[in-house]
Amino acid sequence: MVIRYLPRPSSVSTAALALGALVLLSSPAAATDVPAEPAPPRPLPAYSSALLDRPGVQVRPGPGAPGLPSGVSALAWVVADAQTGEVLAARDAHRQLPPASTLKSLFALATLPRLDARMQHVVDEHELEDIGEGSSMVGVAAGRTYQVSDLWRGVFLSSGNDAVHVLAGLNGGLDTTVRQMRVKARELGARDTHVVSPDGYDAPGQVSSAYDLAVFGRAGLADPQFSSYCSTRTAKFPAGGWSYPIQNTNRLLTGADGVTPYPGLLGVKNGYTSHAGSTLISAAQRDGRTLVVTVMNPQAGGGRAVYEEARSLLDWGFAAAGKVGPVGSLLPPPKADRTGPQPAHAAGKAALSAQSDDSDWPAMLMVGAGAAALLAGCVVVVRRRAATVARRTRAGDRGD
Template sequence: MGLSVQPNTATAAATPLNQAPVNPHQLVIIPSDTDHPPPPVLATAAYLMDMDTGATLYAYNPFMHLPMLSTTKLMTALLAVEHGNLNQQVTITSALDRDIQQHISPDSSLFGLKKGETYTLRDLLYGLLLPSGNDAAVAIADAVGGSYQHFVDMMNQRARELGMYDTHYMNPSGLLATGHYSSAHDLAVLGRYTMSNPILHQIANTRIYHIPKTSQHAEHYLVNGNQFLWWYPGADGGKPGWDGNTDFVQVVSCTRNNRHLIGVTMNTKDWWTDMRDLMNWGFDNFQWISPYDVDLQHPIPYDYDWGYFVRDKKTNTLPTANHGRYYIYTGYSVSPPILNFFDKNGGLDQFGFPTSMPNYNQGNLVSQRFQKATIQCDLAGKQCKRL
C-alpha cells in the first residue's frame, strides 16, 4: 500500500474544462471530508475529482502509466461527438469488415456488427459504451477519422489538448498494446470532460437500450456493463474496462446532494470496495450499501463474474500505511496502540466499529470512540483502557 499525495486545504479556483494546466504534475489536493481519513485502496492508482471545479480531492499514484483498457472508449466517443453527425449512416463495407477483424481480439466484447449492415453513428455510440463493443470502436474510427490510424492520431492530439500528458493511444478500443496507456489523473480529466457533454452523459447513464430491427440491420438489446451504475446511489455514467483476469479499471461519474464527482481506479481486483470508499468519502456519506444486498433484490448485470459479491461484508477492512486497519463500514481506521488493545480485548464484539478518528488529548493521551465504548491509551506508558 502506498501513500496518496499529501492534501492541502487551500481553496482552489475552478479549472476551465478545455484548458490544460500549466504544470499537470503539480497537484493541490483539497479533501472534501476532513472528519474521516482518506481511504486506502487496493488499486494500483486512484483519483477523485470534483466535476464542477476540477479540484483534486484524492490522488494515489496519479501519474503512473497503466493500461486503461476499455476506458479508452471515452476518448473514442468524445471524438465521435465532436467530429461526427449522430445521424450519419455508417455501412459495414467489406473493407471496414476486414478492418474490424484485423483490429479486434478473439475474446473481444462486441456490439455485433455484420458485413453489409448500416447503422447511425448514434447507434454505434450506444454499442460502444454500453456493451463495450470493440467492433463499434473500429467502425467509429474509420467513419469519423477517415482511417483507423488517422483516428488514433486524432485521439492523441485531443489528449494533449486536454492536458492528458500521461496518456498515449494505440487503438480506439483499449486492447492491450505496447505504448497504450493512461494515468488515473488523465482518466479523471477525460471523465470530467466527457461527462460534461450532455449526449455522452445521457448514453453513459443508459442502463438498457433497444435498437429495433430494420431492413438495414439486426435488432439489438444492449445492457450497460458499468455495474456501479446499477447499485450505487447517484451513479450516472462513466466507463469500466476489464481484461478478463484481475485487472479492472473504471471511470465513474456520480451526483449526490448537488455535488458531482468523477472517480477513477486502475488495476484493482475489488472495484466495488475501492470506488464505494472513494465516493463515500467524497460525499461524506457512509450509509452502508452493498452490491451484494442490491443484487439479491435487483440482479446486477454480470454479477456472476464477481461471485455475486458474496465477499462484500460490513466487517471487511483494508490495511493502512501505519500498520492500521481501515473499516469500510464507517470509514474510520484504527491504528496501534489502540488497535492492539482493541484486538486483545474482543474487537468488534466488545467495542463495535470505530465512530471517530483518534483524538490526541493533553499530554500523551490518545482516545478513539467506538460504537460501544471509547479506548484511551497513554503513549508514554503504553497503557490502554476502556472508558
C-alpha cells in the same frame, strides 16, 4: 538681479522625491485628495504544490475530515470534483498504466463531434478487420445498416470494439482517429496518455493514468451526447429486421452480477483486459455536487472490486466535501504550455499557473505607483519654483 532656479534633480534626489511623494500619496490626506484605485483581488491557488507528481496517497484533511477508506487496493485512483476540477485525494495519479476500454471515453471525446448521430451507414467487411482477439463486441455485422447513434450505444453500453472500428472508419480511419485522440488528450492536459488503438485493446506502449481518465470523465460529462450515452442502462441494438436488448456493462450503474447500483450514478465507462486488469471511470451526483472517481487495476477482491472501491471512494468524496484541501486540479494548462514536448506530470503544475495567470499585477502595480510617485515629485518641484518666483517678485526682485 538674477532669479536662481532650483538645480535639476539628480537621480538620487529624484528617487528621494519619488519616495516622499509615495508616502504623501499613501497618507490619509492624500487619499482624501486623490482616491486610490482598489487593488485587484489576487486569486488564491487551489493547491500550493504539485502533490500529484508525488508517489503514494495524497490528501490534505482539514478539521472534521473523514479518513480515507481502508482496503482500496487499486494501483492508482483519483477522487475529483467535476465542477471545479479540484482533486480531493489520489494515489499515484500520474502512474502510467494500461487503460483497457476506459480509453473509449477519449475516443468519444475526439470523435463524437465529427459524426452526425443521425447518419445511416452500411457496414463493409473491411471495417471489421484487425479487431483484437477476445475483444468485447456488440454484434455489428457486415452488410447491415446502422445509425451512428446505434453504434455509439454499442460503444458505451457493450464496450463493442466492432462499433469502435466502424466509427473510426467513418472518421477517416484508425490512424486518423488515433492522431485525433492524441491531440485531444493534449488539449485537455492529459499528458500521461499514449494512444495506439482507439478501442483500448492492449497494445505495446498504450497507457493512460488515473489522473488522465478523470480528465476524460470530467470533459465527457460536459458534453450532452457523451453524458447521455454513458448514463444509458439498456437499449435495443438493430440486427436487420429486428433488434435485441443490450445492457450497460458498468455494474455500478445497472446493479448487475450482485453489485448494488450507486445512487445518483451518471456513468462513465468501465474496462477490463488481462493485462490492464479492471479499470473504471465513475461519476455521481449528490446534493448538487458531482464527483469523478477513477480506479485502475485493484489487486484484491475479484471482479467486483473495481466497483466496490469506486463506491467507497465516492462515499468518502461526498463526506469530505468542504473538509479537505485540494491536492491538485484537472483543469488544463494554459494553451501556450500545450505546444511542444512536455513532461508527463506537468499538468498539475500548469493548472496552478493557469489559476494565477494574473500573477504579474503586483509588478504592474509597483510600476504604476513608481510613475505616480515620480509625477508627484515633479509637481512638488514645479510648485516650489513657482512659489520662489512669486515670493521674489513680491520683494522687487524682478530679474532681466
